[in-house]
Amino acid sequence: MPESLETRPGILASIAQVFRENRVPCLLLNVLVASLVGSYYFLPAVAGAWEALAVFKQHWGFAFAFVSTVFSAVLLPSALQWMMGTLPVKERLKRIVCLSLFWGWRGIEVDFFYRFQGHFFGTGNDAFTLAKKLVMDQFVYTTIWAAPTYLVVLLWIDVDYSWPRLRATLDRRFWTHTYPSVIVTNWLVWVPAVLLIYSLPGALQFPLFAVVMCFFVLIVTLLTRSGEPTVSKPLQA
DSSP states (O other): OOHHHHHHHHHHHHHHHHHHHHHHHHHHHHHHHHHHHHHHHHOHHHHHHHHHHHHHHHHHTHHHHHHHHHIIIIIHHHHHHHHHTOSOOTTHHHHHHHHHHHHHHHHHHHHHHHHHHHHHHOSOOSHHHHHHHHIIIIIIIIIIIIHHHHHHHHHHHHTTTOHHHHHHHSSHHIIIIIHHHHHHHHHHHHHHHHHHHHTSOHHHHHHHHHHHHHHHHHHHHHHTTTOOOOSSSOOOO
């Protein structure tokens, strides 16, 4: 039997398992995101706080993107892991520094990408504009660039920063099992989340992204409390 037919059940089973494990926390997270967006549009008192955050973000620009993403994706989950006793012991500082540099740059990249989307597709929140931004975000940028680069960086750290070991890890199973599983789980959170993000004014889109990232990574940290590095759990890129 051809190998592609042999591996297909395993691929589908892996994706199905990831879906079962993460559907409830992903759903709850998007309920939270919807509530935050609703608070901006329907609660004037809360909307004022959002507007103040937008002004703060505009003032600091990419520096806000760098710092807030490092805090959400690295520092906060590392602190939680430390309290749970699951923070990897080996070369902790090096790991945190490497992840901080990666996520800081990724924050700047996402902020720039949101600005590009607004310039290219417009800043409206009608269904057609949101659909175009969703497709570009999740099925082009994330699928082709953001998710693969994140997984490669995480694997590189997990194999003790060894390029030969990294190349050996990027085998057929990685691209046919691990990568599809991560992408599907990513979509569980970020397809509805980015629709909500893009429904806000441009200055508020990245701050909401940072909030989603914060709760998302906290959920991932709790799901991976065993302390073993893994790329089969949902991690946004």
